Amino acid sequence: MVERVVTGAHYGLRDWLAQRITAAIMAVYTVILVVVLVGGVPITYPVWKDLFTQGWMRVATLLFAASLAWHAWVGMRDILMDYVKPTGLRLSLEVAALVVIAAYLGWTAQILWR
Template sequence: MRGAQERLGGACGGCSCHSADRWRPAVSWRGAGGLRPWLVQRLSAVYLAGFLLFVLASLASASSISFDAWRGWIGRPLVNAAVALFALALLAHAWVGTRDVIMDYVKPVALRFSLLVLSGLVFLLSLFWSLRVLFSVSAA
């Protein structure tokens, strides 16, 4: 008497039904999951929270809050670099979260791939735009 696996062609030794590739997602790449995205999400969240506390403390200690005062503050090299790092951390944090949601809940491969490419392009364009604005403020 044969078992169900043998009757259906499984456990035969020559098929691909037991290979490791069988369970690999259709749209995936090396490093898409695991410790690295988790670490990026956590470290970026810590930086975002710390930077927001810094901005709130700076606003609380400012003698006047005007456009010229803001422009002078943001034009300082260290603040400018911190804001650029904030933009990068925010987009990395958003990318990891968006990518995880798409990978978990969008099942059709073509749609998943399209959404990943589209969201990646939106995040890249947002980063370039924010850096352009930041450098135009610091140059003026």
């Protein structure tokens, strides 16, 4: 029987797969954003503001932020599992990472729907 640890991996495919799917979503968003930033009209305040007021851009950006949150969580947990061995310290840092990620997400929503 495998000995399970509270700060161990989920022993499954889900996070691995999620990291790759969220990466693909962020890659698509990145390409669109770069095309808008360097390909189109010069970015002035009205152009910038209009871009982030459009419904599709708000939803796409929120989707990007949600993908980033999940992706970053898997990545941070991988790093903590590799370098931080004491269970208590690792769990504390994992919780800290989650709190930071949740705060990032909340702030993003606040910026987008002001």
